[in-house]
Amino acid sequence: xxxxxxxxxxxxxxxxxxxxxxxxxxxxxxxxxxxxxxxxxxxxxxxxxxxxxxxxxxxxxxxxxxxxxxxxxxxxxxxxxxxxxxxxxxxxxxxxxxxxxxxxxxxx
Amino acid sequence: xxxxxxxxxxxxxxxxxxxxxxxxxxxxxxxxxxxxxxxxxxxxxxxxxxxxxxxxxxxxxxxxxxxxxxxxxxxxxxxxxxxxxxxxxxxxxxxxxxxxxxxxxxxxxxxxxxxxxxxx
Numbered sequence: 037x038x039x040x041x042x043x044x045x046x047x048x049x050x051x052x053x054x055x056x057x058x059x060x061x062x063x064x065x066x067x068x069x070x071x072x073x074x075x076x077x078x079x080x081x082x083x084x085x086x087x088x089x090x091x092x093x094x095x096x097x098x099x100x101x102x103x104x105x106x107x108x109x110x111x112x113x114x115x116x117x118x119x120x121x122x123x124x125x126x127x128x129x130x131x132x133x134x135x136x137x138x139x140x141x142x143x144x
Numbered sequence: 145x146x147x148x149x150x151x152x153x154x155x156x157x158x159x160x161x162x163x164x165x166x167x168x169x170x171x172x173x174x175x176x177x178x179x180x181x182x183x184x185x186x187x188x189x190x191x192x193x194x195x196x197x198x199x200x201x202x203x204x205x206x207x208x209x210x211x212x213x214x215x216x217x218x219x220x221x222x223x224x225x226x227x228x229x230x231x232x233x234x235x236x237x238x239x240x241x242x243x244x245x246x247x248x249x250x251x252x253x254x255x256x257x258x259x260x261x262x263x264x
């Protein structure tokens with residue numbers, strides 16, 4: 037199986053905007069989901085269907101997907117946003133889920 | 145509220161098998177599938193497979209074909225995952241989660257995780 041391309045780390049100052057990308061050829065034709073995982077905790081779905089937010093996820097979290105890149109954007113970053121973020125798509129050929137390698141977001 | 149509660153930590157020797165259980169509550173069990181995702185220490189998420197709760201149809205990642213079995217019990221709203229012929233690199237936290245990842249709503253609720261340690 038393959039792994040979606042994510043930068044290993046992203047750093048951002050509090051109050052600024054963080055952009056975490058997920059790359060794959062023609063990912064814009066697929067549905068992308070995003071998960072947040074804090075140390076020692078289970079992952080939490082923060083964006084589904086490219087850009088929808090589950091109940092309870094702040095509006096500061098948004099998603100987009102076009103061409104070869106999907107992006108998770110976190111506005112007005114807070115210290116509590118520090119976590120690993122994973123993108124995920126469905127491989128229709130093999131009928132299985134594929135995760136990105138994860139991006140560690142550090143809040144400076 | 146949706147809850148997925150997993151069985152406790154396990155320590156196994158190489159070559160042994162492990163079975164991890166996942167009990168669902170707070171929703172109609174047969175309306176969703178359950179995925180299993182694992183995470184080795186310091187590593188990322190790895191999807192292992194999923195099972196539909198209403199009829200037990202399963203799909204496994206090729207990497208685990210032949211040594212993994214997922215089963216469902218609708219009477220207790222429980223899904224079990226058995227992994228056989230364990231190796232040291234199977235040491236990981238194993239998560240059950242609602243959804244396959246193939247639908248529009250992603251994998252939307254996760255269990256607390258079960259640490260499986262494989263060591264001689």
